[in-house]
């Protein structure tokens with residue numbers, strides 16, 4: 001619950017903040033928004049992530065304080081943001097037990113309640129929106145906090161185009177805008193970051209787009225992911241979503257030998273959290289993911305035939 005989180009923050013002095021691997025706008029936005037708040041409260045703070053920060057987020061405040069190695073010395077509380085499961089923190093998981101408390105603040109419906117204190121709100125658009133509510137309780141917001149949280153909400157609502165862009169989200173954002181946020185600049189930093197070779201790569205990927213005979217499921221298979229310093233997943237999904245009548249969008253990505261990362265997006269009807277769950281993953285109803293053991297070909301066949309059966313079955317929602 002929110003009030004338990006507030007109490008833990010008030011009662012302790014030192015905090016390690018972390019979020020999930022494959023860092024994106026909400027993971028970083030919620031971390032840095034929280035950092036800004038705790039700074040104002042004069043706490044001792046350390047941000048520890050397993051993955052390196054993609055450089056497109058360099059415009060975010062405090063971004064350089066983020067570390068990729070565990071802190072030395074004792075900390076009271078670990079604040080775990082935007083993680084459905086503690087293993088989503090990657091190698092940081094091994095560190096988590098060393099603090100007195102683990103506080104789990106998340107909006108994934110599949111959350112495993114791994115914390116000593118758990119505040120999980122699947123109705124929240126983003127972890128950043130939840131951090132906004134914490135800031136509001138403390139009556140502390142400044143330009144840096146606002147910029148971080150706006151970026152997180154912006155990312156997880158698909159630039160306010162997804163169904164989670166509720167009136168609460170717009171109210172929160174209207175408040176954040178008072179601190180001089182420039183959405184056009186944020187959009188440009190996050191989206192106008194490709195080179196010609198990246199666009200050609202995306203073009204090649206999309207030309208291998210596969211569509212199921214039911215005309216409801218489409219997917220793309222990625223054998224080799226070029227090193228471009230950030231993740232193309234959202235960009236590819238945003239193009240796939242332009243397809244008329246399509247309901248489920250899937251991305252298969254070979255991550256290592258016989259290991260395939262599978263990401264799911266749903267337009268409106270299909271609960272892809274359940275689909276990801278069947279394969280050992282999770283997420284949200286309209287966006288989820290998992291990692292599957294097997295070759296690309298095996299995984300593709302297994303997953304697509306499962307989605308076909310699932311969407312033809314009764315459990316559409």
Ligand SMILES: [Mn+2]
Nearest residue numbers: 026082126127
């Ligand atoms: Mn999120």
